[in-house]
Amino acid sequence: MYDLLKGLRVVEGSAFVAGPTCGLYLAQLGAEVIRFDNIGGGPDFRRWPLSENGASLYWEGLNKAKKSVALDLSRPEGRELAARLAAAPGEAGGAFVTNFPVEGFLAYEKLAARRPDLVCVRVMGWADGRPAVDYTVNSAVGLPLITGHPDDPRPVNHVLAAWDLLTGAYAAFALVSALSARQRDGQGREVRIPLSDMAASTMANLGFLAESLAGADRPRMGNDLYGAFGRDFRLADGRRIMLVAITPRQWKGLQQVLGVESEVAALEAELGVSFAADEGLRFEHRGRLFPIFEAAFARKSLDELAPVFEAEGVCWGPYQPMSQAASDPRLFAGNPVFAEIAHPSGRTYPAPGFAATIPQDARGAPRAAPRLGEHTDEVLAEVLGLPGTEIARLHDAGLVAGPEGR
Template sequence: MYDLLKGLRVVEGSAFVAGPTCGLYLAQLGAEVIRFDNIGGGPDFGRWPLTPGGDSLYWEGLNKSKKSVALDLGRPEGRELAARLAAAPGEEGGIFVTNFPVEGFLSYEKLSALRPDLICARVMGWADGGPAVDYTVNSAIGVPMMNGHPDDPRPVNNVVPTWDLLTGAYAAFALVSALHARSRDGKGREIRIPLSDIAGSTMANLGYLAESLAGPDRPRMGNDLYGAFGRDFTLKGGQQIMLVAITPRQWKGLLAVLEIEAPVAALEAELGLSFASDEGLRFDHRGRLFPIFEAAFARKTLDELKPSFEATGVCWGPYQPMSQAAEDPRLIKGNPVFSDVAHPSGRTYPAAGFAGTIPQDVRAPARAASKLGQHTDEVLAQVLGLSSGEIARLHDAGVVAGPEGR
C-alpha cells in the first residue's frame, strides 16, 4: 500500500474480475475506493473458492482496501443513490469504474448529466455490447488452440483469467490518464474497454496476429518455449523444473553446468551452425537437443544443480503446488508485498498489497476487504451529505443496508 493517489475518490459498481481488479489497484495506491453492491451481495459475492463456512475467498481477495455500500439496485431509489455516488461532487471525485451495460441507469449519458466532467471506465465483453467473459474471449482469440500437447487435439483453456486481469490494469491506467487530461481541459470522458479488444490488441502486439496471417496457425507444442530453448525437464529423484535459455550467457552457462559442451559442439559441427549465436536455431533443432539435455538432467539432482545454476545465471523455476509456493520466500513467505491479515471470513492469511515496490516510500501493510455494507451510512453521510434521519428512512424502507444486511 502506498499513498500516491491519496485524496482520490473512486466509485466502483462492478462484478467478477476486471472491474474489481481496477478498483483494487487504485486502492492499493491510496485512492479511496467505494464499491456499491446489491443488498445481500452481487453476482460475484459467493464465487469460488470458498471457505468451509461458505465465504468467498475470491470476493474478499479482489475487494481489499475498499469501502462497501449495500443498495437495493432493483428499486428506483437505490439506483438513484448509485448514480449519485458515481457522480458525487468533489475535485478529486467523479471517477467511476463499472461493468454495467452501456445503456441503462448507469449509462454515461445519464451520469454525465449529473456531473459533466465525470470520468468512467466501462469494462465490456465484446465491443459491440455482446456478453462475454474471459474464457469465451480466450477461446475466440485462439489461445486454447495453441495450448496443450501435440498428440492431444483438445483445446486447453487458461486457468488464470488473463484478459480480465489485463483489462483491469488497463482500466486503472486509462482512468489515471483521463484524470490527468481533466486537470488540463476540465472534460469528462467515458473509456470503454472490451475484453475482446484487450485480447486482440495483445495478440497483435506480440506478433501472434501477423504470424497467423502469414500462416499456418501456430501448432500445439506442449511446454516447448516457442522460438527459443525451453521446456520442462525431470531431474534425478523425480523433481521437475522449467528451464529457459534465451541469452548466449544462459545457454553457455547451462551447457557448462550440465557438462554437455562436447555433445552439443558435435551436433553444431554436424549441422554447420552455432546454437550460441541464435536462439531460433535452438528451437528449430530442439528435437536433436532435448535428448542430450534429458540424459544430463537424469544424472543430477536439484540440490546438486542449484548452486551452479545460481553461479552461472541459468534461468529456471521448480514445478511446485500453490501450497508449496506459499512457503517460497521469493514468492510469498517473507515477501514485503504480503501481510498477514484477518479477513471478513474470519480467516487470517497473507494478503497482497501493491505488487510494485517504491524504495523511496514506506510501504503500508495490506488492508482487508470490508464486510458487505460496512460503510453504507458513512458514505451516504460524507459523500452525498444525507442526514441521519434520511439514512434511517432508507434503512427502514429497505433501500440500503449495513453489515449483515441490517
C-alpha cells in the first residue's frame, strides 16, 4: 500500500474481474475506493473459490482495501442513491469505475447532468455493447486455436483471465490520465474500454495480427517458445522445468551447465549457422537442438541444476503446484509485497499490497476487503451528507443495508 493517490475518492459499481481490479489497484495506491453492491451481494459475491463457510475468496481478493455500501438496486430509490454516489460533489470525487451498460440508470449522460466534470471509466464486453467475457473474447481472437500440443486439435482456453486483468490495469491508467486532463481543462470524460478492443489491440501490438495477414495462422507448438529457444524438459528425478534461452549469455550459460558445447558446435558446423548470433535460428532448428538438450537434462536432477543455473544466469522456472508455490520465497513466503492478514471469510492468509515497489516510500500493510455493506452508513453520511434520521429511514425501507444485512 502506498499513498500516491491519497485524497482521491473513486466510486466503483462493477462485478467480476476487470472493474474490481481497476478499483483494487487504485485503492492499493491510496485512493478511497467506495464500492456499491446489491443488498445480499452482486453476481460475483459468491463466486468460486469459496472458503469453508461459503465466503468467496475471489470476492475478498479483488476488493481489498475498499469500502462497501449495500443498496437495493432493484428499486428506483436504490438506483438513485447509486447514481448520487457516482456523481457525488466534492473536489476529491468525480471518479467512477463501472461495467454497468452504456445505457441505463448509470449512463454517462445522466451522471454528467449531475456532475459535468465526472470522469467515468466503463468496462465493456464488445464495443457495440453486446455482452462478452474474457473467455469468449479469447476464443474470438484465436488464441485457443494456437494453444496446446500439435497432436491434439481441441481448442485450449487459458485458465488465466488475461484480458480482464489487462483491461483492469488499463482502466486504472485511463482513469488517472483523464483526471490529470481534468485538472488542466476542467472537463469530464467517459472512457469506454471493451475487452474486445483490449484483446484485439494487444494481439496487434504483439505482431500476431500482422503475422496472420501475411498468409498463415500460427500453428500449435505445445510448450515451445515461439521465435526463440525454450521448452519444458524432464529431469532425471522426474521433475519438469521450463527453460528459456533468449540472450547470448543465457544460451552460453545453458550449454556450459549441461556440457553440450561440442554437440551444439558440431550441429552449427553441419548447418552453417551460429545459434549464439540469432535466437530465431535456435527456434528454426529446434527439432535438431531439443534432442541434445533432452538427453543432457535426463542425466541431471533439479538439486544439481538449480545452483549452477543461478550462478550462470540461466533463465528457468520449476513446474510446481500452487500449494508448493505458496512456500516459494520469491513469490509469496517472505515476499515484502505480502503480509498475513485476517479476511472477512474468517481465514488468515497472505495478501498482497501494491505489486510494484517504491524504494523511496514506506510500504504500508495491505488491508482486507470489507464486509458487504460495512461502510453504508459512513458513506451515506460523509459523501452524500444524509442526516441520521434519513439513513435510518432508508434502512427501515430496506433500501440500504449494513454488514450482514443489518
